[in-house]
Amino acid sequence: MKTTHKLWLLIFIVFCMIWLIPHSVPNYDGDTDFPWNFVPAAKGEHTDQYHGFVYTYTLKAFHEVWGDWMMAGRMISSLAMALSLFFIFRLTGWTGVILLLISPVFWWCGYHMTTDALAWVFMCGAVCPIWWVGIERDIYKRFELNKERTCRKLLVISALFAGLAFCTRYPMVLLLALALTIPWRKAWLFLAPFLSLVGLQVILNLRNGFGILGNNYQMNVVQKGTALQIGAILKNLWVFPIRFMAEAWPLFGILFVLAFAELIRQRRWGLIIIGAGLLSTISLTFYAMRFFLPVMLPVIVGSSLFIGRLNHENHV
Numbered sequence: 001m002k003t004t005h006k007l008w009l010l011i012f013i014v015f016c017m018i019w020l021i022p023h024s025v026p027n028y029d030g031d032t033d034f035p036w037n038f039v040p041a042a043k044g045e046h047t048d049q050y051h052g053f054v055y056t057y058t059l060k061a062f063h064e065v066w067g068d069w070m071m072a073g074r075m076i077s078s079l080a081m082a083l084s085l086f087f088i089f090r091l092t093g094w095t096g097v098i099l100l101l102i103s104p105v106f107w108w109c110g111y112h113m114t115t116d117a118l119a120w121v122f123m124c125g126a127v128c129p130i131w132w133v134g135i136e137r138d139i140y141k142r143f144e145l146n147k148e149r150t151c152r153k154l155l156v157i158s159a160l161f162a163g164l165a166f167c168t169r170y171p172m173v174l175l176l177a178l179a180l181t182i183p184w185r186k187a188w189l190f191l192a193p194f195l196s197l198v199g200l201q202v203i204l205n206l207r208n209g210f211g212i213l214g215n216n217y218q219m220n221v222v223q224k225g226t227a228l229q230i231g232a233i234l235k236n237l238w239v240f241p242i243r244f245m246a247e248a249w250p251l252f253g254i255l256f257v258l259a260f261a262e263l264i265r266q267r268r269w270g271l272i273i274i275g276a277g278l279l280s281t282i283s284l285t286f287y288a289m290r291f292f293l294p295v296m297l298p299v300i301v302g303s304s305l306f307i308g309r310l311n312h313e314n315h316v
Contacts, residue, residue, distance in 0.1 A: 007089050007097075014101070015082035018110040019074065034113040039069045049210045052167035052201050054122075055115045073113030080117035081110035087124035091131050092304035099255070099300050104248045105293050115168050116290045122165035123294055126175050127271070127301075129154035129161070130182075155182065155189040162190075163197025171281045171294070173198065177273035236283035241292075248289050252299070259302025266305060271298040 033050075041048040042060040055076075062072035088096045100106050109116045158178065165172035176194065179187050245253045263272050275298030282291045 011082045018078040047208045054167040077117040080121040084121040084124045087128040095304040096300045119169040122161050125161035126158050129158040159190040159193035163194045167201045174274050174277040177270045181270045233283045240287050255303045258306050259299045262306040263302040
């Protein structure tokens, strides 16, 4: 069986495994926003002030097919997490796929009806084309080797995925750091589509009377006043990862250190900024296991690079 066939068979199996897990009623632990926020927003009863417009319209579209809001929400999460394996495989090979599958947060986000899974697959889709073009140092060579047309297309695709990720969950604005991997004369190919979608979301928020990024961070930071001072935020930077390791995935700490050490060693500055930035945004709000899902991307990529380098050195 060809590798491609094996990959799509695995994606189908993972989708079925997530989809077939019994989920009769919205789970209070992870699905609180679904009946009280996402569904009314999709029905047009109010506007979701905490997330971008993409999930609302995606949920509405899936509802047109399934005719049931809960089934539509489950389908979005299950399908998004399963399809993300395609991008992870293109980024890291089987190593990254295995690391993702043994992570509890992968299955949690696929099972629950939140915006995390959809934003995750868009994030993977944004990073993957940049990787195909040739991340950071190699990108200059690719543009010089008569592959400019392909590179242009991939940069635009990456930008559109990044924009959709932001219009799903606002912390994905950090995907702007991918522009650091592009020669400055070509950066407009990424920046123009990405900033256009960012601008569209900002206009929609302002028209609806929200803040630039909705009211999520205003609710969690500004309104809490002294509850989240600098000291508390800095404390969360190490307390939340430790809690995540204790409650969900002990292996995360080791992989995090190895991954970022390898990313720094190979000067993958875009992924480093994205990973560190996303980890920092968690400290501004509150602890939830699902918030660590986007941090998994640089961790998985960095860990795969480290393992790949070790294998190469052992065979030399």
